[in-house]
Amino acid sequence: MKQQLFGFAPVAIAAAVMMAGCNRQEAPPASKTATAPTPATAPATPAADVLKIGHVAPLTGGIAHLGKDNENGARMAVEEINAAGGLKVGDRTYKLELVAEDDKADPKEGTLAAQKIVDSGAVAVVGHLNSGTSIPASKIYADANVTQISPSATNPKLTEQGFKTTFRVVANDNQQGAVLANYAADSLKAKTIAIVDDRTAYGQGLADVVERVAKQKGMKVVAREFTNDKATDFNAILTKVRATKPDVVMYGGMDATAGPMAKQMMQLGVKSTFLAGDGVCSPEFIKLAGDASGMLHCSQAGEAITKLSQGNSFVEKYKKRFNNAEVQIYSPYSYDAVYVIADAIKRAGKADRASITAAMPATNYNGLTGTVAFDDKGDIKGGAISMFKIVNGKMEYVSTVR
Numbered sequence: 001m002k003q004q005l006f007g008f009a010p011v012a013i014a015a016a017v018m019m020a021g022c023n024r025q026e027a028p029p030a031s032k033t034a035t036a037p038t039p040a041t042a043p044a045t046p047a048a049d050v051l052k053i054g055h056v057a058p059l060t061g062g063i064a065h066l067g068k069d070n071e072n073g074a075r076m077a078v079e080e081i082n083a084a085g086g087l088k089v090g091d092r093t094y095k096l097e098l099v100a101e102d103d104k105a106d107p108k109e110g111t112l113a114a115q116k117i118v119d120s121g122a123v124a125v126v127g128h129l130n131s132g133t134s135i136p137a138s139k140i141y142a143d144a145n146v147t148q149i150s151p152s153a154t155n156p157k158l159t160e161q162g163f164k165t166t167f168r169v170v171a172n173d174n175q176q177g178a179v180l181a182n183y184a185a186d187s188l189k190a191k192t193i194a195i196v197d198d199r200t201a202y203g204q205g206l207a208d209v210v211e212r213v214a215k216q217k218g219m220k221v222v223a224r225e226f227t228n229d230k231a232t233d234f235n236a237i238l239t240k241v242r243a244t245k246p247d248v249v250m251y252g253g254m255d256a257t258a259g260p261m262a263k264q265m266m267q268l269g270v271k272s273t274f275l276a277g278d279g280v281c282s283p284e285f286i287k288l289a290g291d292a293s294g295m296l297h298c299s300q301a302g303e304a305i306t307k308l309s310q311g312n313s314f315v316e317k318y319k320k321r322f323n324n325a326e327v328q329i330y331s332p333y334s335y336d337a338v339y340v341i342a343d344a345i346k347r348a349g350k351a352d353r354a355s356i357t358a359a360m361p362a363t364n365y366n367g368l369t370g371t372v373a374f375d376d377k378g379d380i381k382g383g384a385i386s387m388f389k390i391v392n393g394k395m396e397y398v399s400t401v402r
Helices: 002-007 009-022 064-083 107-120 131-143 173-186 201-216 235-244 255-267 283-295 311-321 331-348 353-362
Strands: 049-057 087-089 092-102 124-127 147-150 166-168 192-197 220-226 248-252 273-276 296-300 365-367 370-372 385-391 394-401
Touching: 049 064, 049 107, 049 331, 064 092, 064 124, 064 311, 064 331, 087 331, 092 107, 092 331, 107 131, 124 131, 124 331, 131 147, 131 166, 131 201, 147 331, 147 353, 173 201, 173 248, 173 273, 173 296, 173 385, 173 394, 192 201, 192 235, 201 220, 201 248, 220 235, 235 255, 248 255, 255 273, 255 283, 283 296, 283 385, 283 394, 311 331, 331 353, 331 365
Parallel strands: 049 092, 049 124, 124 147, 147 166, 192 220, 192 248, 248 273, 273 296
Antiparallel strands: 087 092, 296 385, 365 370, 385 394
16 A cells, blocks of 8 residues: 555656646645655554443432442442453453443433433443332343343342343342341330331332231331322321331331431431331431431341451442542442453353343352342342441441341
8 A cells, every 4th residue: 555655656746746837826835845654553452342331320319329329339340340451251352331321210211221221232231229210121121132230229020020131139128128027026126117108119119018027027007108209398297107106117218318307207206216228228318317317227138348258348449439438338239240240241251232141140159249149030049138227326237137
């Protein structure tokens, strides 16, 4: 190619001189020296192929802190894999790219975000955070054969739909609700319980399980009320609850609403123990509830991070990477979800959607949160539920049930 270029150069120069003679006003002045084109420099090493992994969670709104926590965990894993040289599959090396979308904790926005992930070419997705967004989004991922691993959605319906692409790395609410009810009866010695939920797939679903198991344990359900996930004023509901004098008030919802609810319980003189699931069991709740935070006993659908062999190391790395931010709840599980996807790709020897989905059922990955393996529905085997209570403004570990 270079020889042909220089072979035609004299002809081109002669033509330019003739044109200059015919129309001097229009022609630019001739250059005295001709500069040869600079040959392209070949890269020292071939560029890695890019492999996209999606992540979806609420990044705006009342529980954006939980969504960002999940995203941070996934991002840490992606950055670690890339820093170690990328994901090597056969004779190819892939650089991972995290494609993050905001579902605003809204089911409709969740399906829109899911379609964006599919359209981006992502081969798998970590998410969503909420059950209410994860469930409708799962159909979109299933239709596109995109493996979906939720690090935090606990409603049993997610994996009961029969989609071969749907998995979760935490225990579900059949287990979590039972642990909460048993804790109320056995540890708190409660005889009566009032139950409030936020009418979301997560909140209502968890409350329903608690109610069922509480009755089986012989507790009396003295009130069943509901609010919504955007509410801030709970005085009317709590006034009704106070009249029943329950030993325990169980709330199925998130920390953004539970914090103000706890404050209002204290203001109204409700003396009951406040009991809640993983959506409330966060450092953010303590900030929102203030002095009222000490009434809370709560669960997380996983092992306590302080009980994980590499948990403290993860917290240190997390704080260093994200400007001293606190781990909220499920970033260790979104972190592991990325590594589970990478493990499936390595075992498949291919990085396409179909191969990843086919490799997922045989997962047996030893990660930060423990051994990750799935049953035939896509639920994690041997999932843990950990109980905590708030003491002097800090979460204190109580126990773990498997």
